[in-house]
Amino acid sequence: MGKDNDEKQQLINKSLNDFDNFDRKMMQRCLELARHALGCTSPNPMVGAVIVKNGEIIGEGFHPKAGEPHAEVFALRDAGENARGATVYVNLEPCNHYGRTPPCSEALIAAGVSKVVVGMVDPNPLVAAGGIARLRSAGIEVVVGVEEEACQKLNEGFIHRIRYKKPLGILKYAMTLDGKIATSKGHSNWITNTAARKRVHKLRVGCDAVIVGGNTVRQDNPYLTSHQAQVHNPLRVVMSRNLNLPSSANLWDIREAPTLVLTEVGANSEFKEFLQNKGVEVVELTPLTPSVAMAFLYERGFCSVLWECGGILAANAITQGAVQKVLAFIAPKIIGGSDAPTPVGELGFAAMTEALQLERVTVKLVDSDLLIEGYLPQLT
Numbered sequence: 001m002g003k004d005n006d007e008k009q010q011l012i013n014k015s016l017n018d019f020d021n022f023d024r025k026m027m028q029r030c031l032e033l034a035r036h037a038l039g040c041t042s043p044n045p046m047v048g049a050v051i052v053k054n055g056e057i058i059g060e061g062f063h064p065k066a067g068e069p070h071a072e073v074f075a076l077r078d079a080g081e082n083a084r085g086a087t088v089y090v091n092l093e094p095c096n097h098y099g100r101t102p103p104c105s106e107a108l109i110a111a112g113v114s115k116v117v118v119g120m121v122d123p124n125p126l127v128a129a130g131g132i133a134r135l136r137s138a139g140i141e142v143v144v145g146v147e148e149e150a151c152q153k154l155n156e157g158f159i160h161r162i163r164y165k166k167p168l169g170i171l172k173y174a175m176t177l178d179g180k181i182a183t184s185k186g187h188s189n190w191i192t193n194t195a196a197r198k199r200v201h202k203l204r205v206g207c208d209a210v211i212v213g214g215n216t217v218r219q220d221n222p223y224l225t226s227h228q229a230q231v232h233n234p235l236r237v238v239m240s241r242n243l244n245l246p247s248s249a250n251l252w253d254i255r256e257a258p259t260l261v262l263t264e265v266g267a268n269s270e271f272k273e274f275l276q277n278k279g280v281e282v283v284e285l286t287p288l289t290p291s292v293a294m295a296f297l298y299e300r301g302f303c304s305v306l307w308e309c310g311g312i313l314a315a316n317a318i319t320q321g322a323v324q325k326v327l328a329f330i331a332p333k334i335i336g337g338s339d340a341p342t343p344v345g346e347l348g349f350a351a352m353t354e355a356l357q358l359e360r361v362t363v364k365l366v367d368s369d370l371l372i373e374g375y376l377p378q379l380t
């Protein structure tokens with residue numbers, strides 16, 4: 001008898017595990033679908049939805065951009081009448097408000113679905129568990145929290161934007177094993193290997209903007225594009241107080257990606273006109289600081305901004321709370337030079353105890369380079 005009960009329990013456990021694995025698989029599919037719109041949805045999140053009936057996927061969809069229907073609506077359209085009695089998987093709680101589009105909660109109720117599996121609660125105060133409550137009040141079973149960590153990671157920029165009313169700032173740099181981002185002569189190209197550079201290009205696809213300072217434009221003449229055809233390129237932003245910039249910079253060619261130059265009132269007006277004639281947008285923000293730049297980009301609807309700047313601007317951005325996440329590529333090379341630049345300039349710390357300790361740190365090998373990723377403690 002005892003043996004029978006054990007076997008029965010094992011069977012129940014097994015089916016529970018299978019069920020969980022199936023849910024996780026479907027949620028991973030939602031995330032995969034959501035990523036089709038990588039870099040294109042701000043200020044909205046990336047969302048994918050899958051509709052399942054009798055163990056089969058009968059509908060799929062993702063949110064392509066703000067103003068377009070939400071993922072759930074595309075998935076419901078895909079499933080058609082078949083959605084009645086089905087289970088819907090979605091990586092973000094269905095909305096319950098009239099924004100640019102009507103509430104998905106009502107669309108799901110009208111379609112007669114019987115269950116909704118949600119990855120994470122929507123941090124947007126207009127939604128914030130209201131969608132889940134509305135579905136439950138209509139008698140729909142709702143499960144919350146499947147693959148929650150992965151769901152939060154995908155939309156960390158959106159979450160940060162909602163929570164702190166500014167975009168998520170990501171500082172990325174590449175340095176040698178002895179901590180240099182360029183030689184003492186200013187050469188910075190080819191520190192990392194091809195795989196790491198590809199990784200950076202992919203990172204740019206997922207960001208709304210990439211920021212550099214005037215020094216980087218003068219010394220590196222970067223493109224700051226994702227170098228991939230038919231994918232999103234971030235807005236390329238240059239911070240320059242005086243517009244003392246080279247007229248031949250690659251960033252002034254806006255065929256591949258737009259460029260915005262942030263400057264101050266009274267900067268070189270001739271160069272301002274030159275940039276505008278090239279189609280480069282110029283905006284005066286006085287005083288021009290990292291936090292002012294981030295506030296401006298928040299108003300533009302941005303969720304994530306990549307800082308690819310030199311050490312002085314990086315230090316200012318950190319000090320002003322414009323950086324939350326750090327991606328450091330470390331190449332196994334030594335170039336020496338006591339005056340060779342380092343990734344972060346003066347922070348004014350005298351004691352090691354003052355060091356900013358990254359949290360949630362991960363370390364990966366990218367070919368022969370190391371990628372250390374972590375989050376700064378929230379400073380402001």
Ligand SMILES: Nc1nc(O)c(N)c(N[C@@H]2O[C@H](COP(=O)(O)O)[C@@H](O)[C@H]2O)n1
Nearest residue numbers: 047063070071093094095099100101124
């Ligand atoms: N569950 C869900 N699926 C989507 O596809 C979404 N885009 C969202 N977004 C939520 O709704 C807000 C935007 O609403 P409008 O596009 O303006 O109607 C957004 O802030 C999220 O809270 N949610």
Ligand SMILES: [Zn+2]
Nearest residue numbers: 070094095104
């Ligand atoms: Zn919605």
